[in-house]
Amino acid sequence: MAPPMVLDIVLLHYPVLNKQNKVIGSAVTNLDIHDIARVARTFGVRRYYIATPYEDQRRFIGDIVAHWRTSVGKNTHSSRGEALGRVCVVEDLEHAVADATARHGKTPFVVATSATSQSNEISYTALLSRLAGKAEPMLVVFGTAYGLAPDVIFSADGSLPPIAGIDGYNHLSVRSAVSIILDRLLGSGNSA
Amino acid sequence: MAPPMVLDIVLLHYPVLNKQNKVIGSAVTNLDIHDIARVARTFGVRRYYIATPYEDQRRFIGDIVAHWRTSVGKNTHSSRGEALGRVCVVEDLEHAVADATARHGKTPFVVATSATSQSNEISYTALLSRLAGKAEPMLVVFGTAYGLAPDVIFSADGSLPPIAGIDGYNHLSVRSAVSIILDRLLGSGNSA
Structure with a gap:
């Protein structure tokens, strides 16, 4: 089996839209921490x-992760703790990019996500072939609330097309969007 | 555009495994109601x-749906209310099948889901061609807690293969599993 692709994700709590x-x-949502960590673990992210500029929110995430990584939580639900081991709490996107760069020895290709089409759209096909080439790490950025602020989208290297349903309705939870996008990028059939 | 496929889903709270x-x-989880209703609305389910034998739990679901379908909830988040309009609270799988049969004029093809491989497995390819044929309605069954009880799986017409990750880890939330499976069945590329 070929070595797996190098993909990280970041969930931004600022700057996002209301x-x-x-x-x-x-504000940080508890189930965003759990659900997304479990999908990330499943697909090898x-x-x-998890990025938030608020110190109390970063402490809140740290407390939750610690609960499931140690003592009671670890003993009752070890698979939760394992998934949460991938969580890294940061202040902002810049810190996530810096950490990814340091770990992989290369600046990641940053991909924004949005519920609407963006001018810097990059197709799944193009992204999958980039990923398969393994020439560079990739960082996929998700927004909470009503989505990433325009500045984040336009400063990214590309944006994924929105998840299209049967008509204009486009109100997935970020948990669902991350699940679907990671399956499309890393799920069976696409994974090397 | 061809008429959309006829697919319903059911989330079982009994009988499931611990x-x-x-x-x-x-117990019913609030975000299971919301997240799954939004995915269902997006993909045209x-x-x-939502099936539970406990009357107080059925009332709880009814109260939540009513909040978002009327008054304050409807005015502040109309897209939530729209998604929750698809929710139908029932006692058990049999009631869901009976309602689907009455609505579609035909017994649905019942598909179970599981985190492990089952003897009555049916591939996505086979299921997609059945769906595209539109000869019959389909009902996909999801389990809460640690998944559907064996009786439910073996009495179904088929079971979807588990969502495979990079190794044996298989602990997705039911919200993530529903999102991924509906995208695979009804998302872009598969939808007629």
């Missing part, structure tokens, strides 16, 4: 960065 | 049955 399209910082 | 492989009834 319902009125204003840039905000969102190297690191799951 | 960690010790014993048959139990599980006709009805999202």
Whole structure:
């Protein structure tokens, strides 16, 4: 089996949009930590960065991860602890990129995600062939609340097309979006 | 565009397994209601049955759905209410099958899901061609807790293969599993 692709993900809580399209910082959701860590572990994502500028929120994530990585949580649900071992709490996207760069020895190709089409769109086919080439690590960026702020999208190296349903409805939870996108990129049939 | 396929889903809270492989009834999780309804709406699933034998739990689901379908919830998050309009609360799988049969005028082809391989496995390719044929409605069954009890799996018309990751780890949340499976069955490329 070929060596697995090098892919990290980051979940941003700032800068993201609210319902009125204003840039905000969102609160951390407990199930975002768990569900996404489990998908990341399943498909071989190297690191799951959770980014928030708020110190109390970073401490909250740290406490949850520690609960499942040690003592009671570890003994009752070891698979949870294993998944949460991929979590890395950071302040912002820049810190995630810096950590990924240091770990992989190369700046990652940064891919934004959005519920609407973006001008820097890159197709799944193109992204899959980049991934398969293994020439560079990849960092896929997800936004909480109403999605990534435009600055994040436009400063990325590319954006994935939105997950299309049967009509215009496009209101997936970020947990569902991450699950689907990682399956498309790393799931059976695509994985090397 | 061809008429969409006829697919319903059901989330069972009984009979499911606990960690010790014993048959139990599980408690309803709020985010299972929301996340799965939103994925179902996105991909054109006709009805999202939530099955539990416990009357207080059925009432709990009803209250949540009513909150988002009326008054404050509807006005602040109309897309939530729209997704939750697909929810149908039932006592058990039999009631879901009966309702689907009555609505579609034909007994649905029932497909179980599991985190392990089952003897009645049916491939995605086979299921997709059945779906595309549109000759019959389909009902995909998901289990909460540690998955569907063996009786449910063996009485189904077939079982989907487990979602394979990079190794043996297989601990996705049911929210992630539903998201991935519906994308594989109804997402872009597969949808008629």
